[in-house]
Each structure stands twice: as C-alpha cells, then as structure tokens.
Amino acid sequence: MKGQVFTVAKLHYINGVVYCVADLKGADIATLARHNDLTTKSGSAKHPAVRVRTLVRFAAGLGLLDATGDQVKTTDLGALFCAARTVDTWEMTDRQKEMLRHHLDENPQGTATLHSLSSLLRLVKGGLQGEDLVNAYASAIEKTGAWRSKVTSVGFTKFGLDYLKELGLIPGNEMLSRGATNGSGRGRSGDSEGDRKKRNPKWSRDELILALDLYLQQKQSPVAKDSKDVLELSSFLNRLGVALGVVQNEAYRNSNGVYMKLMNFRHHDPDYTQGGRVGLGRGNRDEAVVWQEFAASPARLAGVVRAIKAAVMEPSVSQTIELDEPGFVQAEEGAILTRLHRIRERSRKLIEGKKKAFRDAHGKLFCEACGFDFCDKYGATASHIIEVHHTKPLHTLEERAVTKLDDLAMLCPNCHRVVHSKKQWLTVSQVKDLIVSNVKN
Ligand SMILES: [Zn+2]
Ligand SMILES: [Zn+2]
Structure with a gap:
C-alpha cells in the first residue's frame, strides 16, 4: 500500500485548520486561506491556499477532517479533538494525543497517511535506525522510486519521527543520528552520525x-x-x-x-x-x-523571483526527473526553473502535439536551428526523432502557465545541447547564427 507524506514539519501545525473548520461549522479552502492568520502557524503563508490545502489533506489523512473537493467538514473524531483543545492553538493536549494514538492503533491502514505513520512506528519498534530506517520506511510506503535523493527520504523520515515523538509513541532521542542497533554499533551508522554534524549545503x-x-x-x-x-x-x-x-x-x-x-x-x-x-x-x-x-536589473530579478515562487508551488516540480543531465547546464535563474523548463519540454503530450502541428505545416520533422532531418539521413526508422525546446524565457514562466505549441521549437539533440550549454541559455536564432558564422570562417 502506498503511503502519503506532507511537507509539514510538526503534527500540531494542523490544529489551526481543524479548529477553524469546526468554528465555522464547515468551510472551503478559499475561506481557510483567507483566515491564514488563524489556520497557519506562521500566520502569513506566502501562498495560503496551497499551504492550507496541504494542512487540510494531512488533517483529513489523520481522520480529523473530511474534505471533498474544496469543501471541508469536521469528522466525529475532529469534533472530539476540538473539544479537547486548550486556549493555545499550537499546543496539542495529552487528551488529543491520546485520541490520535488510539485512532492510529485502530486504523493502521485506514488512510495513506495513517499507513505511513503506522509503518514508520513498526519499523522503529523493530529496532531500525539511521539509514536502514530511512530505506525501510521509503520501501514500506512505496516511495523508493519517488524519493530520489537521500536527503528527501531523510527529510520525510524525520518529519514522520517527529510526529511519532509528538504523539508520545517513541522516545524523544534522535533515531536518525544515533548508531544502528546492530551488535557492533559501528559500520554504516557512521554515515548518519556524520550527517548530523554536517553543515547545511551552501546556498544555491x-x-x-x-x-x-x-x-x-x-x-x-x-x-x-x-x-x-x-x-x-x-x-x-x-x-x-x-x-x-x-x-x-x-x-x-x-x-x-x-x-x-x-x-x-x-x-x-x-x-x-x-x-x-x-x-x-x-x-x-x-x-x-x-x-x-x-x-x-530589478525588473528581471522580480520576474525570476516570481517565477521561482510559482514553480515551487507546481505539483510537477516534485516529479521525478534527473537533475544533472549531461550537457544541460543549470540556467542563471537557478535549479528550480531549470527543472521546470525540462519538465515542460519533456511532456509527452506537448511533444506529440508539437510534432503533429510541425508535420502538418512542413510535411516532415527537422531541426529548426540546423535543418537536420533524421528521416533524410537514417531513413524511416528514425523519422520520429527530434527534441522539443521551450523557448519562453525562464523568468516569464508564470504559475500554471499553459504552454502553447508556438512556445516550442523543434531541435535536434545536438542543437538542443548547444542551447543549454551555458548558464545563459542561447536562443534558437543564436544557435542558427553560430552555425552560419562558423561556416563562413
Ligand atoms: Zn540541429
Ligand atoms: Zn530546452
């Protein structure tokens, strides 16, 4: 069974939405987002609707809310949970913890969220720690493929451990940084010991x-x-x-x-x-x-900042994609926009749509920079080979902007790599110019 995890660091962060839904006797996401001073712990989420939706989904996964589309209601468990609150929104009382422990105990597979929590608890109780725990957790909730990097899996495992600690289900010591429990107490656990002392990565x-x-x-x-x-x-x-x-x-x-x-x-x-x-x-x-x-260049900076903020909210950026592809240099505008660009131009639907439109217009596929025609060179076997490049400047990529076929250019793999070979990506016409000026010399 697949588990579900959220980018919510502490369990009690859900209290705000749970209480607000109860106080309003049901609410929609937009209303909860408008009240983000009450529904988010920071009180000022940059993208309240996105944050609130995450919190609602998490609380629903725990059985406290019932969310259908944008409409959110309190469940019976949620009503009990609210009745056991204190005046401090961000404090979870012993009674509330007990309710959640009980619910988890009764419904270990009740939802993808409960499945994640119960799986992690089972593994910790089984004595796993450090890297072994992280790997076993990813595999138990079928995230091994989705969590591409070690730090992602460590991050989500840590969130999960923190919830279990908050519920009083496991002791408060560091499961991830202590040595493994195997008799020798050494070996691979040395890695995770090092991780804790390791400094955060340098600013990207x-x-x-x-x-x-x-x-x-x-x-x-x-x-x-x-x-x-x-x-x-x-x-x-x-x-x-x-x-x-x-x-x-x-x-x-x-x-x-x-x-x-x-x-x-x-x-x-x-x-x-x-x-x-x-x-x-x-x-x-x-x-x-x-x-x-x-x-x-304040205007360009503002555009890039807007685009980065929007890109982080795009569900597709967490899509699994190799970040370091040979020949593709990270753009001046940074990693997340580079990733978004590559995700968009690899979209099968867009590629097929563009190829069809291009074929309809020109009768065949060829590179718009150098004119290379795979069919010409290799015959029918290769007639479908061509890549698609997204020509819109990165800082103009807006939130959920729909890619138009006109935003795409057909490029052979060589020219596409030339485009992406410097951190200031070249335009298709710049590549054409390179070819022309190179021939003259
Ligand atoms: Zn080409
Ligand atoms: Zn490209």
Whole structure:
C-alpha cells in the first residue's frame, strides 16, 4: 500500500485548520486561506491556499477532517479533538494525543497517511535506525522510486519521527543520528552520525536570488532578525529545499542564517561599502556572481523571483526527473526553473502535439536551428526523432502557465545541447547564427 507524506514539519501545525473548520461549522479552502492568520502557524503563508490545502489533506489523512473537493467538514473524531483543545492553538493536549494514538492503533491502514505513520512506528519498534530506517520506511510506503535523493527520504523520515515523538509513541532521542542497533554499533551508522554534524549545503543560486531580492527591498529600512520578511523567506527556503531534495536538518535556512545572508550582501553593495564599511564577511563566491547578474536589473530579478515562487508551488516540480543531465547546464535563474523548463519540454503530450502541428505545416520533422532531418539521413526508422525546446524565457514562466505549441521549437539533440550549454541559455536564432558564422570562417 502506498503511503502519503506532507511537507509539514510538526503534527500540531494542523490544529489551526481543524479548529477553524469546526468554528465555522464547515468551510472551503478559499475561506481557510483567507483566515491564514488563524489556520497557519506562521500566520502569513506566502501562498495560503496551497499551504492550507496541504494542512487540510494531512488533517483529513489523520481522520480529523473530511474534505471533498474544496469543501471541508469536521469528522466525529475532529469534533472530539476540538473539544479537547486548550486556549493555545499550537499546543496539542495529552487528551488529543491520546485520541490520535488510539485512532492510529485502530486504523493502521485506514488512510495513506495513517499507513505511513503506522509503518514508520513498526519499523522503529523493530529496532531500525539511521539509514536502514530511512530505506525501510521509503520501501514500506512505496516511495523508493519517488524519493530520489537521500536527503528527501531523510527529510520525510524525520518529519514522520517527529510526529511519532509528538504523539508520545517513541522516545524523544534522535533515531536518525544515533548508531544502528546492530551488535557492533559501528559500520554504516557512521554515515548518519556524520550527517548530523554536517553543515547545511551552501546556498544555491535560487536561494541567493531570493535573498538578494529581500536584501534590495529592505535596504532603506533594514529588517530585524525575527521580522516577518525574514521568517517568511526562511520558511519558503525550507519548502524550496524540500522540493529540490536538499533539506539537511532543523537548522536549515533558519531565520538566523537568512539574516546573516542578508548581511553578507552588504559586502557587495557599493551603497553600503562606500562609507568604508565592509558588511558581514564576503560569504561565498556565488553571492558576488548573483549580485553582478541581478542587482542592477530589478525588473528581471522580480520576474525570476516570481517565477521561482510559482514553480515551487507546481505539483510537477516534485516529479521525478534527473537533475544533472549531461550537457544541460543549470540556467542563471537557478535549479528550480531549470527543472521546470525540462519538465515542460519533456511532456509527452506537448511533444506529440508539437510534432503533429510541425508535420502538418512542413510535411516532415527537422531541426529548426540546423535543418537536420533524421528521416533524410537514417531513413524511416528514425523519422520520429527530434527534441522539443521551450523557448519562453525562464523568468516569464508564470504559475500554471499553459504552454502553447508556438512556445516550442523543434531541435535536434545536438542543437538542443548547444542551447543549454551555458548558464545563459542561447536562443534558437543564436544557435542558427553560430552555425552560419562558423561556416563562413
Ligand atoms: Zn540541429
Ligand atoms: Zn530546452
């Protein structure tokens, strides 16, 4: 049976939606999103509807809510759960924990969510820890294929362990970082021990772009470490980290780290340094690069930031796809938009639609950059071979934007790789120009 997991770090984060639905005697997602000061713990979700829907699905999976389409109702269990609440929305009482434990115990496979929790509990009780636990969990809930990277599986396992701890079902010590329980107590567990001490990965280009955007916005009146903007960016970076499979531990991009990064940017800001001040250290080399590429083009920066935020909300970005394909260089605009571009141009439906339209118009398939015709060269066997390239600039990819066939170009695999060979991707006409100027020489 397939399990279901959510990007919700703590169990009690569901309290807000559960209480709100009960107080309103039923509500739809839009209403819950409008009340995101009550329904989300941060009180200010960037994309309230998306966040609230995740929380509702999680709470429904636990048996507290009943969601049909956008309509959400309280279940009987949910009503009992609400009756056992305290004044603090974000505190789960012993009575509430007991209810959830009981429900889980009675319905271990009742929903995909309960199945995930009961599977993880069974594995922990069975003595698994560290990497073994992570792998066994992924396999028990059939996520082995879907969780492509180790950090993604570790992240979701950690969320699950935290729920079990919150419910008092397992002790509060670190299952993932302690050595395995096999007699020797050494061996592979050494890896996970190292993981805990390992520092978070260096800031990616996507993250630096988002941080630069906030830096430039707050330059005139610098934000405080615990300001809403900093906390929001911190939580968004965690969501991005999960989407890209890089979240390492609880301290990942916390408000302190985000604040320090903003201070790092001062080092590159002539407005700041002209007074002889130096900012907070140099940070890493990539900061200077991102500063150079974007600081002077606010409109483009704003477009890229909007597109990155929209892309993280796209269900398809968590689709399994190889991130590092030979010959495809990550675009200046970062990893998530690169991934979205590749997902869109690999869509079977779009590829077939484009090929048909192109055939109807030209009678055959050929590369729009170099003119190469597979059928001509190799015969009918190869007549279907051609790739599709999405020509829209990355920063104009809008949320759920529908790709039009006119946005696509037919390219042979060689020309497609040339397009993607530099971090500033080439246009199809630039590739054509390369070919022409190269012939002349
Ligand atoms: Zn070509
Ligand atoms: Zn492409």
